[in-house]
Amino acid sequence: MNIDRRSGCPINLSLEVFGDRWSLIILRDIIFGGRRHFRELLNGSMEGIASNILADRLKRLMELGMLTRADDPSHKQKAIYSLTEMAITLVPILAHLGAWGRVWLPVxxxxxxxxxxxxxxxxxxxxxxxxxxxxxxxGASPAPSEPTVRATLQAGYDAVIARNARSIGCDPAP
Amino acid sequence: MNIDRRSGCPINLSLEVFGDRWSLIILRDIIFGGRRHFRELLNGSMEGIASNILADRLKRLMELGMLTRADDPSHKQKAIYSLTEMAITLVPILAHLGAWGRVWLPVxxxxxxxxxxxxxxxxxxxxxxxxxxxxxxxGASPAPSEPTVRATLQAGYDAVIARNARSIGCDPAP
DNA sequence: GCAACTGATTGCAAATTGCAATCGGGTTGG
DNA sequence: CCAACCCGATTGCAATTTGCAATCAGTTGC
Known part of the structure; x- marks a missing residue:
């Protein structure tokens, strides 16, 4: 569960934090998908994460200081997972990673x-x-101006879905 | 050995390429350490990679198109591993990763x-x-102008080593 | 009350990892 | 020529990690 500290190299240490198949996927879903609850992450995961792995990674990411956990006031059993600044600053890395994958991999x-x-x-x-x-x-920064980046990204996604659905005659709207 | 294709998400696919504990370490040593041979990667690895893991990852990275292998004309048994353009374009990601690790991890x-x-x-x-x-x-681009980036980085490293050695009275020079 | 849902936990088989020993071929020094 | 050494791996094996399915106890809505 803990970090190895194989060496003090920044790239090595970064890899020890999210150099596995699931940690970054979970952070991606929280950051871009806006998911905050265990079930959302479990069922919403495109890649089909197992519940024990999800539980393990959430715990690990909390230990590493990338996530915090709070009770959901609306439901005594629900937990809300929040990103820390440490995790939020991964956005540029995720952007680069996505850009690289888009060029070189069969996305x-x-x-x-x-x-x-x-x-x-x-x-x-x-x-x-x-x-x-x-x-x-x-809960710190001022409220973002509309439209939010996430909404912009989602709109782009929806547009592609709608366009493709139309082009193959599956337009849900009559 | 092969890629899963759990989903066509760019971040997921990128993770399936180097979302393990060793692939990026190997690429880091080739890119920043200038290592080209199996033994150099094996013995030079700060993190102590095992030879079977190294062999496996080199094969995998070749299959993925990140490395190529060529015979060393100076030694019939030696192989020279070369980066492909796909791997070279990881430099910005490695730079971001290093920057992030430097801020948030005990480097x-x-x-x-x-x-x-x-x-x-x-x-x-x-x-x-x-x-x-x-x-x-x-072997394509024109010869780089001096000083090379790698030499600059190495000089910085050497300077820190020398400074620290001096400060604790271990200066190798009399 | 009771079914559905909440965030997990457990058991288990399969895959992966890391370590040590070893391999066959090539090179080197004398 | 030959022994010693170096080369890029490969093998066997124990330990760990993974993924899947089933299950758990508490909470909620009805």
Whole structure:
């Protein structure tokens, strides 16, 4: 569960934090998907994470200081997971990672539109997004101006879905 | 050995390429350490990779198109591993990763000086470095102008080592 | 009361990891 | 020529990690 400290190299230590198959996926779903609860992360995960792995990683990410956990006032058993500043500053890395994957890997169009928009938005968009996350998770920053980055990304995703649905005659609207 | 394709999400696919504890470490040693041979990677690895893991990851990285292998003309048994363009474009990601780790993780001073210099150099330095790597590994680009980025990073590292050695009375020079 | 839902936990088989020993071939020094 | 050494791996094995399915106890809505 704990970090190895194989060496003090920054890249090595970063890898020891999220150099596994699930930690960054979970953070991605929290950051871009806006998921805050265990079930949302479990069922919403495109990659089908197992519940024990999710529980383990959430605990680990909390120990590492990337997430915090709070009770949900609306439900005594629900927990709300929040990003810390440490996790929020991963946004540029995720943006780069998405951009790299889009170039070199067989990404699907629907799922890469967000990465494309984030790449085109560049650092100014990342900063705006990080401020929105700070507002949402840390309750600190001022309320973000509309439209939010997440809404913009989601709109792009929806547009692709709608376009593709129409082109194959599956438009849900008559 | 093969990639799962759990989903077509760029971040997920990127993670499936180097979301393990060793692949990026190997690439880091090739990129920043200038290592090209199996033994160099095996013995030079600060983190102590095992030979079977190294062999497995080199094979995997070749299958993924991140490395190529060529015979060393100077020694019939030696192999030279070269980065592909796909791997060279990881430089900005490694720079971000190093910068992030330097802020949030207990890095050691000697090992993080390179990350610091690379961070301060910013995208222009990354581009110069990538061109040097293209020259070195792909034999394509024009010869880099002196001093090379790798030499600059190494000089920074050596300076820290020398300074620390002096401060504790271990200066090798009399 | 009771079914559905909450965030997990447990048991278990399969895969992965890391370590040590070893391999066959090539090179080197004398 | 030959022994010693170096080369990029490979093998066997024990320990750990992973993923899946089933299950848990407490909470909520009805």
């Amino acid at each position: 699907s169009e629907e799922l890469s539109i967000r990465a494309e928009l984030l790449e085109k938005g560049g650092p100014p968009m990342w900063d705006k997004f990080m401020n929105e996350l700070r507002h949402e998770h840390l | 050691s001073e000697e090992l993080s000086i390179r990350a610091e210099l690379l961070e301060k150099g910013g995208p222009p330095m990354w581009d110069k470095f990538m061109n040097e790597l293209r020259h070195e590994h792909l």
